[in-house]
Amino acid sequence: MRPEHSSPPRRNAGLWGRSASPRLCGLLLVAACLGFYSNVFSLIPGRRQIGESQSSTEGGHLQGQAEVLPLSPDSHGGAPQGVLEETTTQWSERDCPPDTCRVPEVPRMVYPKAQLLKPGRTDVLVMTPWFAPVIWEGVFDSAILDAQFRNATIGLTVFAIKKYVVFLELFLRTAEKHFMLGHRVTYYVFTDRPSDVPRVPLGEGRRLVVLEVRSYSRWQDVSMRRMEVISAFSRRRFLREVDYLVCVDVDMAFRDRVGAEILAPLFGTLHPGFYAAARSAFTYERRPRSRAHIPADEGDFYYAGGFFGGSVAEVLRLASACQQAMAADRADGIEAVWHDESHLNRYLLYRKPAKVLSPEYLWDEHMLRRPPFLRKLRFVAVPKDHAAIRH
Numbered sequence: 001m002r003p004e005h006s007s008p009p010r011r012n013a014g015l016w017g018r019s020a021s022p023r024l025c026g027l028l029l030v031a032a033c034l035g036f037y038s039n040v041f042s043l044i045p046g047r048r049q050i051g052e053s054q055s056s057t058e059g060g061h062l063q064g065q066a067e068v069l070p071l072s073p074d075s076h077g078g079a080p081q082g083v084l085e086e087t088t089t090q091w092s093e094r095d096c097p098p099d100t101c102r103v104p105e106v107p108r109m110v111y112p113k114a115q116l117l118k119p120g121r122t123d124v125l126v127m128t129p130w131f132a133p134v135i136w137e138g139v140f141d142s143a144i145l146d147a148q149f150r151n152a153t154i155g156l157t158v159f160a161i162k163k164y165v166v167f168l169e170l171f172l173r174t175a176e177k178h179f180m181l182g183h184r185v186t187y188y189v190f191t192d193r194p195s196d197v198p199r200v201p202l203g204e205g206r207r208l209v210v211l212e213v214r215s216y217s218r219w220q221d222v223s224m225r226r227m228e229v230i231s232a233f234s235r236r237r238f239l240r241e242v243d244y245l246v247c248v249d250v251d252m253a254f255r256d257r258v259g260a261e262i263l264a265p266l267f268g269t270l271h272p273g274f275y276a277a278a279r280s281a282f283t284y285e286r287r288p289r290s291r292a293h294i295p296a297d298e299g300d301f302y303y304a305g306g307f308f309g310g311s312v313a314e315v316l317r318l319a320s321a322c323q324q325a326m327a328a329d330r331a332d333g334i335e336a337v338w339h340d341e342s343h344l345n346r347y348l349l350y351r352k353p354a355k356v357l358s359p360e361y362l363w364d365e366h367m368l369r370r371p372p373f374l375r376k377l378r379f380v381a382v383p384k385d386h387a388a389i390r391h
């Protein structure tokens with residue numbers, strides 16, 4: 001899933017020709033080979049096979065050890081077996097490493113053509129100033145996107161710690177109806193109560209993996225520590241198991257399509273409470289002492305903590321940066337005003353997302369009046385009694 005293509009260095013025999021001594025030639029040849037193989041070593045492990053719908057429980061990975069998360073040596077850094085050999089010949093389609101930037105081939109399809117002078121939406125911003133599309137109903141053709149991403153495997157991470165396990169049933173049932181239909185999907189459910197994970201029937205090509213993690217007494221810590229767990233498990237297995245990660249809150253239900261249109265190397269979602277707000281009204285962390293701090297004269301959007309994602313490599317980068325920033329803040333005795341969400345906002349300010357999801361992808365009907373430009377509610381908050389559920 002590296003953006004760059006790795007290609008052998010071009011050699012020009014004439015350049016080294018007669019004037020260079022044979023010894024120098026030998027040295028240069030060795031250096032060229034080293035350069036070539038250093039590219040090869042940086043390739044990320046290739047694709048895995050995902051079988052039939054299944055469900056498994058893997059207990060004890062993080063229990064009691066969330067302070068120091070050991071990363072398995074086999075999961076990161078080394079060259080995958082067989083890659084060296086493959087790269088000495090031409091890439092074939094089958095051997096190609098996953099590459100989110102590769103232009104995918106689509107089959108023959110019949111669809112209405114785009115009309116340059118009749119844009120799908122004129123009532124909302126559909127492009128950020130850094131040319132990332134903002135995803136609204138009416139700006140995309142789901143059939144084209146489904147075809148483009150037909151070979152992608154998507155991991156959906158969700159945490160259900162302590163009483164939040166009650167949200168899982170509705171979350172999973174509605175995800176089966178609306179999340180990435182027609183694609184390979186793995187649900188990664190992180191919980192401290194594996195036996196409370198409901199058995200929800202899964203469609204073909206979809207599976208559920210239960211991963212046991214420890215809980216924390218403060219809900220803020222439960223929320224923030226998700227970054228630590230996501231980064232550890234990205235290294236440990238997600239890099240090998242899926243192409244994209246989608247990381248969401250569990251106190252939510254899918255109501256309408258959430259599909260391949262969201263997939264990008266890195267994406268964030270507009271927080272439904274702030275889509276029309278002025279910069280000064282964003283609830284960014286403002287204290288310069290915190291690593292999440294954003295100065296008053298900066299900021300694009302206010303992103304929600306409850307829905308972000310991208311390629312596994314980019315989500316790993318994001319989660320480990322946020323986790324490190326939160327750990328440093330903790331050591332300094334400061335906690336950002338909106339916890340992980342504040343750190344996410346800081347991260348996405350300086351690493352601009354490649355797609356921005358509109359509030360269609362994160363809405364709260366009980367807190368907000370639905371504006372007319374919101375044509376679909378795709379993923380909605382499930383009302384909760386905060387005090388009762390968090391203790």
Ligand SMILES: CC(=O)N[C@H]1[C@@H](OP(=O)(O)OP(=O)(O)OC[C@H]2O[C@@H](n3ccc(=O)[nH]c3=O)[C@H](O)[C@@H]2O)O[C@H](CO)[C@H](O)[C@@H]1O
Nearest residue numbers: 159160161164219222223249250251304305306338339341
């Ligand atoms: C929709 C949205 O953007 N939500 C964000 C918002 O709060 P919310 O008020 O939506 O936070 P929340 O109570 O849903 O907690 C965040 C998530 O942590 C998990 N959890 C929390 C407590 C617990 O006892 N057990 C448990 O499993 C669960 O997955 C939950 O969905 O702000 C939080 C930080 O303050 C996070 O950034 C949330 O992602």
Ligand SMILES: [Mn+2]
Nearest residue numbers: 249250251306
């Ligand atoms: Mn929530």
